[in-house]
Amino acid sequence: MKVHLSRRYHFSASHRLHTEAYDSAKNQAVFGKCNNPHGHGHNYTVQVTLSGQVDPATGMVCNLAELDAFAQTNLIDRFDHTNLNRLDCFANKVSTTENLSIEIYRIFQGFTGAHLERIHIEETSNNSFDYAGEATSAPGTI
Amino acid sequence: MILLTRKAEFSSAHYYWNDAWSPEENLRVFGKCANRNGHGHNYTLEVTVTGVVDPTSGFVVDLKELKDVLEREVVGVYDHRHLNLEVPEFRSTIPTTENITIAIWRRLEGKIPHAKLHRVRVYEVPDLFADYYGE
Numbered sequence: 309m310k311v312h313l314s315r316r317y318h319f320s321a322s323h324r325l326h327t328e329a330y331d332s333a334k335n336q337a338v339f340g341k342c343n344n345p346h347g348h349g350h351n352y353t354v355q356v357t358l359s360g361q362v363d364p365a366t367g368m369v370c371n372l373a374e375l376d377a378f379a380q381t382n383l384i385d386r387f388d389h390t391n392l393n394r395l396d397c398f399a400n401k402v403s404t405t406e407n408l409s410i411e412i413y414r415i416f417q418g419f420t421g422a423h424l425e426r427i428h429i430e431e432t433s434n435n436s437f438d439y440a441g442e443a444t445s446a447p448g449t450i
Numbered sequence: 451m452i453l454l455t456r457k458a459e460f461s462s463a464h465y466y467w468n469d470a471w472s473p474e475e476n477l478r479v480f481g482k483c484a485n486r487n488g489h490g491h492n493y494t495l496e497v498t499v500t501g502v503v504d505p506t507s508g509f510v511v512d513l514k515e516l517k518d519v520l521e522r523e524v525v526g527v528y529d530h531r532h533l534n535l536e537v538p539e540f541r542s543t544i545p546t547t548e549n550i551t552i553a554i555w556r557r558l559e560g561k562i563p564h565a566k567l568h569r570v571r572v573y574e575v576p577d578l579f580a581d582y583y584g585e
Binding site for chain 1: 466468470471479480481543544545546547548549551552576577578579580581582583585
């Protein structure tokens with residue numbers, strides 16, 4: 309019996325949408341207020357969905373304490389109260405939530421306790437993003 | 451195809467324990483969830499069904515009928531109960547969120563008039579939930 313398990317984590321970070329590929333006028337035109345040179349911030353929610361068979365001995369798809377420990381080390385400790393633009397992963401990439409979703413998907417591919425299905429990130433209560441690898445399907449179709 | 455989702459809530463006690471293991475092993479694997487005095491949650495159940503929209507009523511399913519089925523099959527059995535001690539399927543199965551979704555699927559399958567069960571989602575807390583699609 310295959311079950312999907314979803315766990316939500318929260319972190320707060322600043323960022324600025326800006327690319328050296330554009331001049332300052334174009335950065336301003338494309339990214340608008342997100343291009344403010346001083347940056348701005350969000351309370352991000354990351355929803356990690358894993359799947360697998362339920363282990364008859366534990367009743368679990370994966371051990372939640374192990375998942376939480378992995379998330380603490382690899383997600384919260386790395387991203388919380390940081391400036392995303394200063395992190396190595398955004399050295400050559402715009403720190404959009406699209407790119408953040410792909411980066412966090414890559415991170416959770418390193419969790420070996422269950423199969424990674426999807427990363428869903430809420431940047432604000434009105435904006436959310438999903439990445440499920442190259443075969444990403446529409447939300448709600450999994 | 452229309453997907454229709456109905457929510458319900460129940461509040462229950464439970465603990466995690468595998469009788470085949472020593473107390474030390476239970477504590478190591480399940481942590482504070484292994485406290486035999488139990489603890490509890492406000493669970494939120496979301497049941498998603500799919501079906502054909504009836505051209506006369508405009509319904510996939512009569513929501514009152516669906517609500518009555520959820521009440522009879524799940525809420526009336528789980529709410530304000532100790533899952534391990536008072537619900538038959540958890541005498542031999544650990545009432546994890548994963549197993550609760552499977553148990554609720556089995557309770558509901560084939561009992562919803564005119565609609566097919568698509569997904570059972572159970573929130574143990576707002577930041578943890580499990581989905582079962584009958585796979």
